[in-house]
Amino acid sequence: METIKTDVLVVGAGPAGSTAAAEAARCGLSVILIERRSKVGEPVQCAEFVPRPIFQEIEISSDAISSSVSKMVTYLPSGKGFSIRANGCILNRDVFDRELAEKAKEEGVDLLLNTSFVGFEEDGVILRGIDQYKVDVKIIIAADGPLSTVGREIGNRNREFVSAIQYSLPLTERFDQTEIYFNRKIYGGYGWLFPKGDIANVGVGVKINSHSKVFLRRILDWFVERLKDDGKVRSQILSKTSGLIPVSGILQEMYFKNILFVGDACGMTHSITGQGICQAVIGGKIAGRVAAKHLKFGTSLSEYKREWMSIFGEEHERARRRRRILESRWDELEFILPECWIGFRDYYR
Numbered sequence: 001m002e003t004i005k006t007d008v009l010v011v012g013a014g015p016a017g018s019t020a021a022a023e024a025a026r027c028g029l030s031v032i033l034i035e036r037r038s039k040v041g042e043p044v045q046c047a048e049f050v051p052r053p054i055f056q057e058i059e060i061s062s063d064a065i066s067s068s069v070s071k072m073v074t075y076l077p078s079g080k081g082f083s084i085r086a087n088g089c090i091l092n093r094d095v096f097d098r099e100l101a102e103k104a105k106e107e108g109v110d111l112l113l114n115t116s117f118v119g120f121e122e123d124g125v126i127l128r129g130i131d132q133y134k135v136d137v138k139i140i141i142a143a144d145g146p147l148s149t150v151g152r153e154i155g156n157r158n159r160e161f162v163s164a165i166q167y168s169l170p171l172t173e174r175f176d177q178t179e180i181y182f183n184r185k186i187y188g189g190y191g192w193l194f195p196k197g198d199i200a201n202v203g204v205g206v207k208i209n210s211h212s213k214v215f216l217r218r219i220l221d222w223f224v225e226r227l228k229d230d231g232k233v234r235s236q237i238l239s240k241t242s243g244l245i246p247v248s249g250i251l252q253e254m255y256f257k258n259i260l261f262v263g264d265a266c267g268m269t270h271s272i273t274g275q276g277i278c279q280a281v282i283g284g285k286i287a288g289r290v291a292a293k294h295l296k297f298g299t300s301l302s303e304y305k306r307e308w309m310s311i312f313g314e315e316h317e318r319a320r321r322r323r324r325i326l327e328s329r330w331d332e333l334e335f336i337l338p339e340c341w342i343g344f345r346d347y348y349r
């Protein structure tokens with residue numbers, strides 16, 4: 001079997017992996033970025049909203065932005081709506097991911113498509129592309145999404161998930177706000193309507209556990225009927241997607257030996273909103289930089305955890321605690337939401 005040598009191997013070319021790879025290469029390391037799919041960013045499994053502050057972290061081209069939003073309206077189960085200012089944009093997530101991977105290549109990263117992480121051997125990592133080969137690597141950055149194979153190999157993985165399903169539907173008229181719908185049918189999650197020009201991402205995310213058998217598609221169809229009755233969308237389904245969102249909070253081990261976990265593979269998604277793009281991008285940058293400092297100057301990998309937690313730790317922990325309340329008092333949804341959803345002031349108390 002052929003053996004390749006590199007300083008850093010990044011597994012997964014999503015926002016976390018591409019950003020980590022670019023940063024490590026920019027700091028002078030040799031980097032291989034592998035992606036099991038044949039195309040970066042496809043298929044899209046995302047509602048594509050990012051808050052405005054992400055623009056301070058990365059450059060996003062106009063091609064990667066579909067539309068801007070200025071408000072978020074939250075609907076309680078009773079139908080009452082609450083609006084807050086929430087600037088952000090709806091991405092063209094395929095373009096966004098592709099551009100991040102392109103930037104990594106410009107920094108000198110070797111991107112290998114159709115290539116999967118398979119497992120560890122005593123003296124290296126096994127990858128499978130057209131052939132199977134071994135990589136002799138100093139640092140591994142695991143950015144391989146919610147069901148991380150790297151994490152599974154060493155028993156360091158996400159435990160709880162919201163299962164999400166989404167249609168793309170035509171809007172009856174354009175608008176510039178994100179809409180969030182809570183209803184007891186959508187257990188442990190919510191429905192969303194995110195406008196994207198003349199169309200919208202319409203989805204539901206439901207907490208899955210061993211006791212519930214979730215008929216996700218039926219819940220989404222019910223939600224779409226409701227939006228149709230409200231005159232917001234038309235029934236023609238333009239595309240469908242689905243995916244898992246980790247909601248158990250950040251992994252206990254953000255790094256283990258010479259492996260740094262980042263993005264969804266590390267449980268960086270917000271336990272209440274399910275958003276994870278910002279945390280993945282910032283986490284990727286920190287991971288790439290700390291990997292370089294570790295190899296060049298012997299800096300401890302614990303700096304990675306310290307830096308990420310100093311930015312997101314407090315909010316992340318709040319979201320984790322709010323989810324416990326949300327799930328345990330689901331029958332009282334209307335009344336607990338002010339404390340459990342980011343659209344209300346009480347949430348931040």
Ligand SMILES: Cc1cc2nc3c(=O)[nH]c(=O)nc-3n(C[C@H](O)[C@H](O)[C@H](O)COP(=O)(O)OP(=O)(O)OC[C@H]3O[C@@H](n4cnc5c(N)ncnc54)[C@H](O)[C@@H]3O)c2cc1C
Pocket residue numbers: 011012013014015016017034035036037041045046047048049050115116117118143144145146148149150164165166203241242243244245262263264265269274275276277278280
């Ligand atoms: C339906 C849905 C809607 C969402 N909506 C939003 C939203 O509106 N806003 C928001 O901020 N977040 C949203 N999220 C979450 C967001 O998509 C993730 O947080 C984000 O994609 C995390 O990026 P990542 O790079 O960590 O992982 P991913 O984007 O999942 O990338 C991981 C990559 O690793 C690759 N990979 C996996 N295993 C291997 C392997 N063994 N070998 C090689 N490659 C591998 C995968 O193919 C993938 O390309 C949503 C998620 C879902 C499912």
